[in-house]
Amino acid sequence: MYEKMIEPRVSETDGVGHINNTTVPVWFEAARNEIFKLFTPDHSFKNWKMIILNMNVAYKSQIYFGQDVLVKTWVSRIGNSSLELYEEIWQNDILCAEGKVTYVNFNLEAQKAERISDSIREELGKHLLHNETDEEG
Known part of the structure; x- marks a missing residue:
C-alpha cells in the first residue's frame, strides 16, 4: 500500500463547512505520485506514460478542514498494458471516500498502449490489495 498524508x-x-467533493479526486491523484514515478521517472510530460481511462469515487463521510487526511492506495489489478488502483481517504479513523481508477x-x-515492463510489474506487485489482505488474515 502507498500512503500519503494531506493537510x-x-x-x-465549501460553503457548508466540509471539503468540497471536487477536491477528493485531486487528493487521490496526489497520492499516485510514486506510481507515476515508476512509469515516468523524470516526470516529463513529453515522456508521460500514465493515461487515465476510468475513475469512480464513492463518498462515505464528510471531510473537514483542520484535520489531516490519509490517502491509501493499493494496486488491485495489473493487466498487460493497464492497471487498476483502489484508493481510500481516511480522517480521524473514519473512511470518508473510496476510489477506483484505471490507467493504461x-x-x-x-499513440498506442504498451506492455507494462517486468520491473514495474514487480514493484506494483508489492502493493497488491490481496497481498495485504492475505497477510492480515
Missing part, C-alpha cells in the same frame, strides 16, 4: 486547505472547504501505459509518440 486540507481553507480553499478546499501509453506511448504518446506511437
